[in-house]
Amino acid sequence: MPLKYSKKVLEHFTRPHNQGSMKKADATVTVGNPKCGDLMRFYLKVGINTKGQEIIKDLKFETLGCGAAIATSSMATELAKGKTLDEAMKISKDQIAKELGGLPKVKMHCSMLADEGLRRAIEEYRKAKNK
Amino acid sequence: MPKKKIYLDYAATTPVSKEVLKEMLPFFSEKFGNAMSVHSFGQEALEAVDLARERVANFFGAQIGEIIFASGATEANNLAIKGLIKSYYADPKNKIKPHIITTIFEHHCVLNACKAVEKENLAEITYLPIGKDGIINPTQLKKAIKKNTILISVMYVNNEIGTVQPIETIGKIIQKIRQSKTEGKTLYPLFHTDAAQAINYFDCDVKKLGVDLLSMSAHKIYGPKGVGVLYIKKGTPIKHIQDGGDQEFKMRAGTHNVPGIVGLGKAIELINSQLATLPTGRQARNSQRILKLRNYLIKKVLKEISKAYLNGSKIKRSPNNASFRFDNVEGEGLLLSLDIEGIAVSTGSACSSGALEPSHVLLALGLKHEQAHGSLRVTLGKETTKKEIDFFIKKLKEIIQRLRKISGGVLKDFNS
Numbered sequence: 001m002p003l004k005y006s007k008k009v010l011e012h013f014t015r016p017h018n019q020g021s022m023k024k025a026d027a028t029v030t031v032g033n034p035k036c037g038d039l040m041r042f043y044l045k046v047g048i049n050t051k052g053q054e055i056i057k058d059l060k061f062e063t064l065g066c067g068a069a070i071a072t073s074s075m076a077t078e079l080a081k082g083k084t085l086d087e088a089m090k091i092s093k094d095q096i097a098k099e100l101g102g103l104p105k106v107k108m109h110c111s112m113l114a115d116e117g118l119r120r121a122i123e124e125y126r127k128a129k130n131k
Numbered sequence: 132m133p134k135k136k137i138y139l140d141y142a143a144t145t146p147v148s149k150e151v152l153k154e155m156l157p158f159f160s161e162k163f164g165n166a167m168s169v170h171s172f173g174q175e176a177l178e179a180v181d182l183a184r185e186r187v188a189n190f191f192g193a194q195i196g197e198i199i200f201a202s203g204a205t206e207a208n209n210l211a212i213k214g215l216i217k218s219y220y221a222d223p224k225n226k227i228k229p230h231i232i233t234t235i236f237e238h239h240c241v242l243n244a245c246k247a248v249e250k251e252n253l254a255e256i257t258y259l260p261i262g263k264d265g266i267i268n269p270t271q272l273k274k275a276i277k278k279n280t281i282l283i284s285v286m287y288v289n290n291e292i293g294t295v296q297p298i299e300t301i302g303k304i305i306q307k308i309r310q311s312k313t314e315g316k317t318l319y320p321l322f323h324t325d326a327a328q329a330i331n332y333f334d335c336d337v338k339k340l341g342v343d344l345l346s347m348s349a350h351k352i353y354g355p356k357g358v359g360v361l362y363i364k365k366g367t368p369i370k371h372i373q374d375g376g377d378q379e380f381k382m383r384a385g386t387h388n389v390p391g392i393v394g395l396g397k398a399i400e401l402i403n404s405q406l407a408t409l410p411t412g413r414q415a416r417n418s419q420r421i422l423k424l425r426n427y428l429i430k431k432v433l434k435e436i437s438k439a440y441l442n443g444s445k446i447k448r449s450p451n452n453a454s455f456r457f458d459n460v461e462g463e464g465l466l467l468s469l470d471i472e473g474i475a476v477s478t479g480s481a482c483s484s485g486a487l488e489p490s491h492v493l494l495a496l497g498l499k500h501e502q503a504h505g506s507l508r509v510t511l512g513k514e515t516t517k518k519e520i521d522f523f524i525k526k527l528k529e530i531i532q533r534l535r536k537i538s539g540g541v542l543k544d545f546n547s
Contacts, residue, residue: 005467013467019537034501034542037461037480037489041541062539066463066480070537 006101009071016070018077022060027125031117038065040073040113044121046085053084061117068107069114075100076114085122091115136473137519141451141512142290142328143477147394148353154397155355158390166387167378176389183396190399191345191362192336199361199379200392204327205240207346207361208284210383211323212244214369215282216253221370228252229281232320234259234267234296236495237286241325245284254281261495265294265443273304280320287329291479291492291508292443293452295333298324302341318343318368327351327359331402332418332450343367349391353513354398358391421511422450428509428520429453435524436531442496442506456498456506459542460534465507468530474523477508501542 005013022028022043032039040063047057059081061073075096080088093112097103103112138146147155158179164172166180180200187198201207212231219225233245235258248254257275261267267285276283283305285296305322312319323344326335330352337345344367348359363369363382375384433439438458457465462480469476479490480503488494489503498506509523 010467010471013464014471016537021539030541030545034504034545037463037501037504039538039541039545041539041544062537062541064459064538064541065461067467069461070464 004104005067005071006103008099008101009067009103012071012074012100013067016061016074018060018074018081019062020060021062022058025060027121027128029117029120029124031120032065032069032113034064038069038111038113039063040065040069040117042073042077042117042121044125046125049084053086055082055084056080056088059118059121061114066107066111068103068111071100072096072103072112072114073117076118080118085126089119089122091118134473136475137523138475139509139511139515139519139523140475140477141515142293142351142508142510144350144356145353145512146514147355148398148401150401151354151394151397155390155394158393162389164389166389167376176387179389179393180387183392186396186400186403187360190335190403192338193362194365196380197362197365199363199382200387200395201359201361201379201383202357202388203350203359204238204325204346204348205359206383207348207359208238208240208323208325209244210361210372211344211346211363211369212241212282212284213248213372214382215321215367216248217370217372218368219281220253222368227279229254230257230277230279231255231282231284232257232259232272232275232280233284234261234286236261236265236289236291236492237284238290238325238327241284241286242491259285261294263497264447265289265292265492265496266447267296269297269300269304272301273308276308276320282319282321282323284323284325287324287326287333287335288449288452289443289492290328291490292454292496293328293449293510294443295329295447295449296324298340298342306341318366321367328449330399337362337364344369349395349398352398352402355391355394358388358395360395417513418450421513421515424515424517424520425450425453425511427517428511428524431524432527436528442493442498451511453509453511454506455509456493456502457531458502458505459538460505460531461538462504462506464534465505465527465530468534469523469526472526472530474526477510479506479508480504 025043026046027044030041043060045058046054049055059077063070063073093115162175164176166176184198188195219229231254245256249256259267321343324342325346327348330347343364345362350356371382373384440456442454462478466478479493493503
C-alpha cells in the first residue's frame with residue numbers, strides 16, 4: 001500500500017520542479033525500464049560560467065513512475081541546475097534522498113534512477129563534444 | 132474543516148456494521164468467558180459461539196459440525212490444503228505423491244501454501260492458466276486431473292479483477308470423476324474454493340456448488356478482522372495442522388475468538404436474512420444498486436479517459452469490482468495522488484507494495500509489466516454513493532492528465 005513519504009517528497013511529487021521537455025537540448029538520455037515501472041528522461045543544456053567552466057544551464061525531466069521516481073527526478077534537477085558539470089557528476093542517491101527528507105528503503109534501489117540519469121546525460125554530452 | 136474521505140477499497144476490507152458491533156461488544160468485558168470452560172461464564176460464551184455456528188451453517192446450507200472457526204481465510208486456506216496433505220500421508224495405503232490443481236491467480240495464501248507443500252516435496256502442483264477474460268476453463272481443468280489428484284482449489288471470485296469462476300460447473304465435473312473412479316468409493320479429488328470475495332454477492336450453498344471445503348473471512352462482509360471459517364464437508368479426509376486443545380471439533384486448536392465469532396455470525400446472518408427476502412429485500416436491492424453504480428463507473432471512466440481499459444470479463448465479475456488500467460500512468464503515483472484527495476483505492480503495481488513484480492493476477496491475464504503497473508482497482512460497498520463515484524471520476528481524470536503530462540512520451544519513445 002502507499003508507502004509513507006515525507007512531506008518534501010509529496011511536495012515534489014505534487015508540484016515537480018523542472019518538469020517538461022526541451023527543444024534544443026545538448027544531451028537527452030532515458031534511464032530505467034518500463035518492466036520495473038520507472039522510466040526517466042533528462043534533457044540537458046550546458047552553459048559557461050564567469051570562470052569559463054561548463055555548467056548545467058538548464059535541466060528538464062519527464063518521468064513515468066511512482067511517487068518516489070517523480071520526486072527524485074524533481075530534486076535531482078533542482079540540485080544540479082547551476083552546478084558545474086564536475087560538481088553535478090558527484091550528486092549521489094544519498095544526497096537526493098537526504099534533501100527529500102528521506103525515502104522509504106525499498107525505493108532507494110528501484111526508483112532512484114535520477115542520479116544515474118543525470119550522470120548519463122553529462123557523459124553523453126561530453127562524448128558528443130569530444131567526437 | 133477536513134474534507135470527507137472516500138473509501139473505494141471494499142475488497143481489501145469493510146467497516147464493521149453497527150448491528151455487528153453491537154452484538155460483539157458484550158463479549159469483551161462483560162461476557163468474557165472461555166467457551167471451553169464448564170462454568171456459567173464459559174457456557175455463556177459457548178452459547179454465543181454455537182449461535183454463530185448455526186447462522187454460518189444456515190448460510191452455507193451446511194451442518195453445524197461442518198463449520199470450523201479460524202483466524203481468517205488465510206488460515207482456513209492453509210488448513211484446507213495442508214490438512215488434506217497430512218491426512219493423505221497418514222494413510223499407509225497412499226504411497227504415491229499426491230497431485231493438487233489450483234489456478235495461477237489465486238490469492239497468495241492458497242498459492243503460497245501450494246508452493247510450500249510443493250517445495251517440501253509433499254505434492255506436485257498444477258497451476259492452471261486463465262483466459263484473457265480472467266476466467267478459468269473447466270475443460271482445461273478436467274484435462275489436468277490425474278489419477279493421483281487429491282485436491283482442486285479454485286477461488287470463487289478473484290480478489291483483484293473480480294472475475295467469477297465457474298465453481299458449480301467444476302463441482303459437477305469433479306462429482307462425475309469421483310463416481311467413475313472405483314464405483315464412487317473414492318473421496319478424491321476433493322474440491323475447495325476460497326470464497327472470501329464471494330460471500331456478499333453470490334450464492335454460497337455448498338451443495339449447489341458441489342464443494343467439499345470452502346473458506347471465508349469476516350472482515351470482507353462488514354464483520355471484524357481476525358476471524359474466518361473453513362467449511363469442511365462431513366467425512367472429508369483432513370487433519371488439523373495446529374496442535375493444542377480440542378476446540379473446533381479438534382480441527383483448530385486455540386481459545387475461541389468469541390467476540391470475533393459472534394461478529395462473524397451476525398454479519399453472515401445479515402446477508403442471509405436479506406437474501407431470504409428476495410427479490411425485494413435490502414440485500415438484493417443493495418446488490419442491484421451497487422451493480423448499477425459500478426456499471427456507471429466503468430462506462431464513464433472508459434468513455435471519458437483515453438487509453439483506459441477494464442481488466443477481466445465485463446459480465447462475469449463481482450458487482451462491486453472495477454479493475455482498470457491506464458496507459459502511460461504508473462499505479463502507485465495514481466494511488467498516491469488519489470490518496471492526497473482523500474480517495475482510497477488499490478493498485479496491482481509493484482511500486483506500491485515494495486515488491487519488484489507487479490501483481491501476479493494481472494500478469495496471468497497476459498498483461499505486460501508496464502501495463503500491469505498502470506492498474507487501479509476500485510471496489511464499491513454498501514456505503515458508496517453516486518456523488519462519491521462522480522467525485523472520484525472527476526479527480527481521476529485530472530490526476531491521469533497530470534501524470535501523463537509528467538511522463539511525456541517517455542514510454543512510447545522507449546518502445547519505438
